[in-house]
Amino acid sequence: xxxxxxxxxxxxxxxxxxxxxxxxxxxxxxxxxxxxxxxxxxxxxxxxxxxxxxxxxxxxxxxxxxxxxxxxxxxxxxxxxxxxxxxxxxxxxxxxxxxxxxxxxxxxxxxxxxxxxxxxxxxxxxxxxxxxxxxxxxxxxxxxxxxxxxxxxxxxxxxxxxxxxxxxxxxxxxxxxxxxxxxxxxxxxxxxxxxxxxxxxxxxxxxxxxxxx
Amino acid sequence: xxxxxxxxxxxxxxxxxxxxxxxxxxxxxxxxxxxxxxxxxxxxxxxxxxxxxxxxxxxxxxxxxxxxxxxxxxxxxxxxxxxxxxxxxxxxxxxxxxxxxxxxxxxxxxxxxxxxxxxxxxxxxxxxxxxxxxxxxxxxxxxxxxxxxxxxxxxxxxxxxxxxxxxxxxxxxxxxxxxxxxxxxxxxxxxxxxxxxxxxxxxxxxxxxxxxxxxxxxxxxxxxxxxxxxxxxxxxxxxxxxxxxxxxxxxxxxxxxxxxxxxxxxxxxxxxxxxxxxxxxxxxxxxxxxxxxx
Numbered sequence: 001x002x003x004x005x006x007x008x009x010x011x012x013x014x015x016x017x018x019x020x021x022x023x024x025x026x027x028x029x030x031x032x033x034x035x036x037x038x039x040x041x042x043x044x045x046x047x048x049x050x051x052x053x054x055x056x057x058x059x060x061x062x063x064x065x066x067x068x069x070x071x072x073x074x075x076x077x078x079x080x081x082x083x084x085x086x087x088x089x090x091x092x093x094x095x096x097x098x099x100x101x102x103x104x105x106x107x108x109x110x111x112x113x114x115x116x117x118x119x120x121x122x123x124x125x126x127x128x129x130x131x132x133x134x135x136x137x138x139x140x141x142x143x144x145x146x147x148x149x150x151x152x153x154x155x156x157x158x159x160x161x162x163x164x165x166x167x168x169x170x171x172x173x174x175x176x177x178x179x180x181x182x183x184x185x186x187x188x189x190x191x192x193x194x195x196x197x198x199x200x201x202x203x204x205x206x207x208x209x210x211x212x213x
Numbered sequence: 214x215x216x217x218x219x220x221x222x223x224x225x226x227x228x229x230x231x232x233x234x235x236x237x238x239x240x241x242x243x244x245x246x247x248x249x250x251x252x253x254x255x256x257x258x259x260x261x262x263x264x265x266x267x268x269x270x271x272x273x274x275x276x277x278x279x280x281x282x283x284x285x286x287x288x289x290x291x292x293x294x295x296x297x298x299x300x301x302x303x304x305x306x307x308x309x310x311x312x313x314x315x316x317x318x319x320x321x322x323x324x325x326x327x328x329x330x331x332x333x334x335x336x337x338x339x340x341x342x343x344x345x346x347x348x349x350x351x352x353x354x355x356x357x358x359x360x361x362x363x364x365x366x367x368x369x370x371x372x373x374x375x376x377x378x379x380x381x382x383x384x385x386x387x388x389x390x391x392x393x394x395x396x397x398x399x400x401x402x403x404x405x406x407x408x409x410x411x412x413x414x415x416x417x418x419x420x421x422x423x424x425x426x427x428x429x430x431x432x433x434x435x436x437x438x439x440x441x442x443x444x445x446x447x448x449x450x451x452x453x454x455x456x457x458x459x460x461x462x463x464x465x466x467x468x469x470x471x472x473x474x475x476x477x478x479x480x481x482x483x484x485x486x487x488x489x490x491x492x493x494x495x496x497x498x499x500x501x502x503x504x505x506x507x
Contacts, residue, residue: 156385157384160444162443168325169325178381181381185380194388198344
């Protein structure tokens, strides 16, 4: 499972740092290293870019896993550079920003947009597989999630926009319901597609969602 | 009291419906003109609901305009833009204003339209919307609360006989019939052999099937549709027939093809009626009917 990110445009990053002269840059050694959006090399490139913008970079670090509790320790090790900065530029995903925000009082500006949580289907190909809806239907849909894999999140079968197994929003995208149909047919369980699925409960757990174990 | 459209469906006659597209803006002149032109020639008029996800004057507004002119509206209702509360509320409103027919659609995806950054709702799907209507007719909303005054609609849905693979569509068709769909409007059909095979399958179900007739206004359009529009197959002979016509006679040829198709469907009692979609050329619908001998 990986958090998939994309770097904001240089203009957006410049805008985000408006009014801050001294910046400390923090990358992440896990997801954003793997997606090459916030690893050692990208942090170094960002340092150069901020130099071009006339900013002073008080230091950089790449935290092993920015979203976990070891981050407290990593921030302490970089206390000097951080204390000299006006803000932090984060090159972790938003989960890392949340973690850092627990320990730092300074503004944290994200350099990345967090797009989705993915599984790696094949090396380098990441796909959203679960929308965390709280009402898992995978047992009835041959292990393919219609909430996630169907553009409209339909649970009662395909819409009229499906064409030769592809989706109306993008000819490259598979129609989730064609995949579900094919696999249920193979499993001799097509009767599951005939079952009426009632409207979903969008408040299985009230937002903001949290749970203690 | 049953709607005029429902009476037509149940009368055993060959039913004819068509549709009007509301304007993008407040100038209703053209829509009123189309309503006037068509209202006495058909058994019902669909009003599209932000067709192809393009924002327009609302379907319910178009339906009221048809009522005002003495026509019989069929309100298209998609699940793309409204959650269940808004859909239920609009059904209550429509019923009180004399709109008695609803076509339940899931709705096109938002990114195919002209508000590409809008949120697609899809809180319900077409099937759940059908069920919702039946539940509201029994006096209850989706929250399980009693309604002070229920609704009554002739409710229908759509089916795509040329979809590939077809079986998932047929499974959904059967679910819609079970949910109480009284009629179906099909996606455009051009190959009558294929459509007859679909009708052999659909005939035993207790519902009415109106074949979708989309006017082919040029060979280019026909080619585009068969290559790009999901669930539409235009046989090569029809594309050839259109391309052999001189450019200024292509539309007339398209009208002739539509009329011929309708006449065959009626003569051979292949289905219960037709739903004619002229897509921006509503003024030629009377010509199509004339070409069909209706």
